[in-house]
Amino acid sequence: xxxxxxxxxxxxxxxxxxxxxxxxxxxxxxxxxxxxxxxxxxxxxxxxxxxxxxxxxxxxxxxxxxxxxxxxxxxxxxxxxxxxxxxxxxxxxxxxxxxxxxxxxxxxxxxxxxxxxxxxxxxxxxxxxxxxxxxxxxxxxxxxxxxxxxxxxxxxxxxxxxxxxxxxxxxxxxxxxxxxxxxxxxxxxxxxxxxxxxxxxxxxxxxxxxxxxxxxxxxxxxxxxxxxxxxxxxxxxxxxxxxxxxxxxxxxxxxxxxxxxxxxxxxxxxxxxxxxxxxxxxxxxxxxxxxxxxxxxxxxxxxxxxxxxxxxxxxxxxxxxxxxxxxxxxxxxxxxxxxxxxxxxxxxxxxxxxxxxxxxxxxxxxxxxxxxxxxxxxxxxxxxxxxxxxxxxxxxxxxxxxxxxxxxxxxxxxxxxxx
Ligand code: UD1
Numbered sequence: 001x002x003x004x005x006x007x008x009x010x011x012x013x014x015x016x017x018x019x020x021x022x023x024x025x026x027x028x029x030x031x032x033x034x035x036x037x038x039x040x041x042x043x044x045x046x047x048x049x050x051x052x053x054x055x056x057x058x059x060x061x062x063x064x065x066x067x068x069x070x071x072x073x074x075x076x077x078x079x080x081x082x083x084x085x086x087x088x089x090x091x092x093x094x095x096x097x098x099x100x101x102x103x104x105x106x107x108x109x110x111x112x113x114x115x116x117x118x119x120x121x122x123x124x125x126x127x128x129x130x131x132x133x134x135x136x137x138x139x140x141x142x143x144x145x146x147x148x149x150x151x152x153x154x155x156x157x158x159x160x161x162x163x164x165x166x167x168x169x170x171x172x173x174x175x176x177x178x179x180x181x182x183x184x185x186x187x188x189x190x191x192x193x194x195x196x197x198x199x200x201x202x203x204x205x206x207x208x209x210x211x212x213x214x215x216x217x218x219x220x221x222x223x224x225x226x227x228x229x230x231x232x233x234x235x236x237x238x239x240x241x242x243x244x245x246x247x248x249x250x251x252x253x254x255x256x257x258x259x260x261x262x263x264x265x266x267x268x269x270x271x272x273x274x275x276x277x278x279x280x281x282x283x284x285x286x287x288x289x290x291x292x293x294x295x296x297x298x299x300x301x302x303x304x305x306x307x308x309x310x311x312x313x314x315x316x317x318x319x320x321x322x323x324x325x326x327x328x329x330x331x332x333x334x335x336x337x338x339x340x341x342x343x344x345x346x347x348x349x350x351x352x353x354x355x356x357x358x359x360x361x362x363x364x365x366x367x368x369x370x371x372x373x374x375x376x377x378x379x380x381x382x383x384x385x386x387x388x389x390x391x392x393x394x395x396x397x398x399x400x401x402x403x404x405x406x407x408x409x410x411x412x413x414x415x416x417x418x419x
Pocket of ligand 1: 328329
């Protein structure tokens, strides 16, 4: 199994293009099931999760054409299988996103229940409750969700707590429902807005995406469309943290600062120099002094939980002490024990991490536990003295496109080694 070897201590310098957003691509690929027209997507990132979703679509009967330059085209004229099997759902929870579209378009789906997950129990009860409120008949048994419906009907549904993929599943289902659906306490993430924009291009009637109330007026059918995926804000911010950590100077292109105000404000509070050069480029530098801060994760527009692990590394190398509170997921501090092995001074109490800044981290063999945790270990390795060997890096390939190549282009000493 591949590992990543990092020799730390080199300031990152140069320009890096940001890839398309994983968390926008996955629901938009699922949304293609709502139409028999051709859906053409550009700026699709090369990621393992995207391959898994394409595999799932292929299993349903989608014909998929991938062109390095032109993007991905999906033709769903021959969809004939409505099951999302255990082996695919087990590798990627976001497979649940096909539930709403299959039910709305074909009236049936059998989806394996997503199992446990390294970052908490992560239930899908709200996806199920919401679809039931739209008239679906849903039974659980044998590890599967069995959902049937004649035609879904519009409803008013309130999410508690707010859920990103839950909002996306209901949003997609509601586009073909009879009548109006009102989603309250909906997720406001930029990826939800990107999905809504793609659905609107397919002919859906949606208002309020990006606010906590989304109103959808169901239509009888949707057509094909062209859509360009938004830049990945988590990848962008991960490279921003890398630039600050290594006292570098990095230009991020094809990026979107307006989706990143909470992380940008926090990084500026820590002493980073961040300039939005135009609508698509962000320059990040550090003056060498990193100040400690406190931060609390929360749904958008709050600080993203998907950046908590990366920021923990930065606070570990700051001057002072900081408290990081994780409010979105239980058990999302699995990276801490590995960072401690590299010399980080972090103590966990419940859902808070108390961090005392230290002057250096020391390279060590470490193990990735989930996608964002593995990114934090790469960052720690870039800043550490000596060699860091990260195992289980398949996690990182789920959500970061060619991370070691991109970092090498910024002059990092990083390579993938097999075995
Ligand atoms: C999405 C993102 C993930 C990100 C997360 C939070 C995708 C593919 N993944 O995951 O990268 O970390 O948002 O920003 O977009 N919950 C329930 N019942 C439900 C659904 C969720 O109680 O039916 C709870 C969860 O346990 C969690 C909270 O809601 O505590 C938020 O989770 P949710 O927004 O659903 O995360 P995902 O959509 O799975």
